Amino acid sequence: MKRPNTNLAQHLEQSGMSNKELARRVRARAELWGHPHITPNATTVRRWLAGDQPRPPVPAILADVLSASIGYRVTTYDLGLGDSGTAERALVYSRSFAVTVESVADLGRADVDRRTLMAAAPFAAVAAVGPSRDWLLSTLDQKPDAGPRVRLEDVTAVRNMFGEFQKMDVLQGGGSGRLVLAEYMNQHVYPLLRRTHTEKVRRALCEAAAEQTYLLGWMAYDNGEHGTAQRYLIQSLRLAEESHNIALGAHVLAGMADQATLLGDPEEGRRLAQAGRAGLRGEGTSRACMADLWALEARALAKLGEKNAAAHAVSRSESAYGRVRRTEEQEWAAFIDPAYLHGEHANTFRDLSQAEHAEEHARLSIEHARRQKRARRGAMSQAALAVSHLQRDDLEAAHAAGLRTLKLSRQVKSSRCVQAVQDLQKQMKPYGDHRLVTDFNDRARELTAA
Numbered sequence: 001m002k003r004p005n006t007n008l009a010q011h012l013e014q015s016g017m018s019n020k021e022l023a024r025r026v027r028a029r030a031e032l033w034g035h036p037h038i039t040p041n042a043t044t045v046r047r048w049l050a051g052d053q054p055r056p057p058v059p060a061i062l063a064d065v066l067s068a069s070i071g072y073r074v075t076t077y078d079l080g081l082g083d084s085g086t087a088e089r090a091l092v093y094s095r096s097f098a099v100t101v102e103s104v105a106d107l108g109r110a111d112v113d114r115r116t117l118m119a120a121a122p123f124a125a126v127a128a129v130g131p132s133r134d135w136l137l138s139t140l141d142q143k144p145d146a147g148p149r150v151r152l153e154d155v156t157a158v159r160n161m162f163g164e165f166q167k168m169d170v171l172q173g174g175g176s177g178r179l180v181l182a183e184y185m186n187q188h189v190y191p192l193l194r195r196t197h198t199e200k201v202r203r204a205l206c207e208a209a210a211e212q213t214y215l216l217g218w219m220a221y222d223n224g225e226h227g228t229a230q231r232y233l234i235q236s237l238r239l240a241e242e243s244h245n246i247a248l249g250a251h252v253l254a255g256m257a258d259q260a261t262l263l264g265d266p267e268e269g270r271r272l273a274q275a276g277r278a279g280l281r282g283e284g285t286s287r288a289c290m291a292d293l294w295a296l297e298a299r300a301l302a303k304l305g306e307k308n309a310a311a312h313a314v315s316r317s318e319s320a321y322g323r324v325r326r327t328e329e330q331e332w333a334a335f336i337d338p339a340y341l342h343g344e345h346a347n348t349f350r351d352l353s354q355a356e357h358a359e360e361h362a363r364l365s366i367e368h369a370r371r372q373k374r375a376r377r378g379a380m381s382q383a384a385l386a387v388s389h390l391q392r393d394d395l396e397a398a399h400a401a402g403l404r405t406l407k408l409s410r411q412v413k414s415s416r417c418v419q420a421v422q423d424l425q426k427q428m429k430p431y432g433d434h435r436l437v438t439d440f441n442d443r444a445r446e447l448t449a450a
Contacts, residue, residue, distance in 0.1 A: 002051030007080030008062075009049050015069035019045040025065045026058070035061075053081065064102050068194060075109050097242055104213055104235040105190040111182045111216070111228060150197045150205060158189055158208040163331055165215055170335055173376050174222025175413025181219065185212055207243035210236045211332050214252050221259055222376075224415030229259060247286035250276035250293065251332060257296045266303035273297035288333040291321035295344040302351035310352060314345050339368035339377050346384040355391035358384060376417055379408035383420035390427050398428070399436040406443055422448055 012022060019042040030038035038058060048054055054062070059081035067074050076082055161184065168177040189209050197205060217232030233256050240249040253276035261269030276293045280286055298313035321341055342365035349358035362385035369378035386401035402424055409417035421444050428437045 004051055005049055005080045007078065011066050011070065011074055011079055012045075012049070015066055017069060018042075019049075022062075022065065025069075026061055029061050029065050030058075060102065060106075063106075067105075075106050077110075097238075100235060100238045100242075101190065101193045104209075104232075104239070105186065105193075107228075107231055107235065108182050108186045108190060108216070111179070111220075150192050150195050150201055152201055152204065154192060155201060155204045155208050158192070158205070158212070159331075162208065162211050162215070165212070166332070166334065169215065169219050169222070170374060170376070171412075173412030173414035173417070174219035175415070178216060178219035178223065181212065182216055185209075185216065203243045203245075206239045207245050207248060210239035210243055210245070210248055210252070213239060214248075214255060214332070218255055221255070222414050222416055224419075226259065226263060230256075233259070245330075246279055247289050247330065248332065250280045250286065251289050253279070254289065254292050254296055257293070257300065261296070261300045261303060266300040269300035270297055270304070273300065286329075286333075287320050287324045288329050288336040291317045291324065291341060292333075292336045294320055295341055295348075298348045299344060299351070302348045307352050307354075310348055314348055317341060317345070337368065339365050339372060339374055339381075341365075342368065343377055343381040343384070346381055346388075350384050350387050350391075353391055355388040358388040358391075362388060375408040375411040376414050379405050379412070379414075379417045380420050382408060383424050386424050387427050395428075395431055395434065395436055398424075399440055402428075402440050403443065406440075406447060409447055418448060 012019075015022075017025070023040045023042055023045050026040050027038065030036065035057060038061070040054075040058075048062075059076040059079065062081065063074055063076050063079055066079070165177065165181045165184075189212060192205055193209060213232055213236040217229045217236060220226075220232060221229035233252055237249055237252040237256075240252055253272050257269045257272035257276070259269075260266070260272060273293045273296045277290065277297075280290055280293070294313050294317035298310045298317060301310035301313055318341075321336075321338075342361040346358050346360075346362035346365055349355075349361060352358075362381045365381035366378055366385065369375075369381060382401050382405040386398040386405060389395075389398035389401060402421075405417075405421060405424065409421060425441060425444060425448075428440065431437045
């Protein structure tokens with residue numbers, strides 16, 4: 001027996017709309033979304049309230065319409081209509097800006113609610129192919145809904161928060177503060193995307209939203225939640241396109257390249273880094289991003305065993321960074337510095353089994369990270385240094401660097417640090433039950449178990 005949908009009824013009452021008006025707005029929104037065949041009327045709405053379950057994409061359209069009327073984001077989950085494919089929807093690089101706004105808002109809400117659908121969201125190996133292509137061939141689409149006009153002052157407030165959350169990630173790891181950022185985005189940023197703006201304000205707002213959505217993805221990535229991270233990154237790329245900030249889009253592709261290589265697909269990692277570089281051609285104020293893209297391409301090439309090409313990419317990265325002018329770089333590029341780049345180069349040469357170069361870059365990264373109190377970067381570079389010692393058969397030096405890795409890893413919430421420790425344990429396996437190996441494994445047990 002059907003039960004009345006009290007959730008939908010409560011939100012409809014809160015919106016102040018009649019059944020007839022809700023039906024009219026659903027028809028209009030369905031046409032905007034490309035579904036002109038969806039034509040509900042007041043009788044249809046009464047059936048929904050009585051417990052009929054509308055077929056997709058109607059639940060998502062209802063959530064969109066009611067959100068616009070109420071003034072804050074509600075989802076199909078809130079309306080008693082289940083989860084309307086939030087995880088899958090967030091993998092789509094939609095040509096519609098309106099659909100993009102709803103996708104990223106649903107994703108943020110599901111992330112904060114920690115729903116099962118997001119915890120189980122898989123990383124989709126081929127999902128980046130379309131977005132990276134479409135970004136390079138980008139054109140603009142629909143405008144956001146009508147509502148109170150957004151001012152540049154609103155965008156400035158969003159930007160001011162970005163720097164604080166980025167510092168939190170750099171100093172404390174992606175597992176610290178991400179849900180606070182997601183809640184902030186849900187309550188204060190994504191609703192702004194649905195309102196009216198001048199073209200100048202709209203682009204600035206999309207840029208600010210893209211930066212913070214990228215940061216959400218990066219924090220999820222650092223915390224080992226790769227399915228969630230991938231979805232945030234795809235939506236961030238679409239928002240970056242809407243902002244017309246080419247460097248920001250290339251920066252998002254760098255994050256996607258890093259993730260692909262980490263998860264065992266260096267060929268895709270190389271392709272994404274190359275797509276980012278192709279987009280940056282002619283951009284004179286994004287040298288830090290270019291340095292990052294070359295560094296990540298080098299990481300991918302090393303995994304593919306292409307030694308000469310990887311070394312060439314490292315050289316190109318260093319050359320690009322040598323031309324960086326900090327005053328001309330955007331705020332999100334602040335982390336692309338010697339601590340970061342030398343750390344990435346250390347990992348490249350580690351994967352190429354070129355211990356001397358790996359040690360050189362690792363030590364430079366460690367020194368810069370120590371001065372900046374960046375425990376995550378320091379831990380990962382200490383791990384690379386430890387492996388370079390093992391490649392020279394110096395277990396004692398590797399053990400000492402490994403202990404420093406553990407000490408720094410305990411200061412942050414980062415699954416990448418934990419993974420670096422686990423990789424080091426694998427590298428030590430050929431030494432069997434040597435007392436230093438046993439000691440390191442005993443000390444690492446609490447961290448890796450957690």
